[in-house]
Amino acid sequence: AQSVTQPDIHITVSEGASLELRCNYSYGATPYLFWYVQSPGQGLQLLLKYFSGDTLVQGIKGFEAEFKRSQSSFNLRKPSVHWSDAAEYFCAVVGATNKLIFGTGTLLAVQP
């Protein structure tokens, strides 16, 4: 069965520091992968997605992610974090039944 693992439940970084959020997926075929962000009391907003082609994907708000098939990973990165980036981040994969399967999320806190 398809699944997504986000190993880090909670991460704290200083403003201006770099960020990497980890995501590992389990899926036999070529996966469709997504990163979403959710601010408190809000719905999910799509940051970026990977379907095929270039394995380094650029998204909104200065985020990028790299698909690594050999490691079954799709980690999210940002070179310099802003206080407004504090939120919960979800990795997701489209499974065989054409549904989004989400990870459990990583809660990002940003220290001034």
Add this chain to the structure above:
Amino acid sequence: DTGVSQDPRHKITKRGQNVTFRCDPISEHNRLYWYRQTLGQGPEFLTYFQNEAQLEKSRLLSDRFSAERPKGSFSTLEIQRTEQGDSAMYLCASSSDRGLEKLFFGSGTQLSVL
């Protein structure tokens, strides 16, 4: 384009009561999804409509849950005889024929069952 709207934003009810939530998708979107999100978890798929047809239901959707999308526009999700385990955020999302490639989520309805 006003985005996906959900109503109410919050609902507090007593165990055993029925509740109904509404979702208004983006107007030209023919696909509509319901997800449930509990504390500390990612959203879980509940059901999916294409126009007015309910094409798929998760095993999470017990007999107490029913969803409709009359005329292929807004959708309602009803929970009968609510239980404390139903407490969660219920998220609606919509998309065009591009499907999951471009999915827009509403802000959700937070249900608390006392």
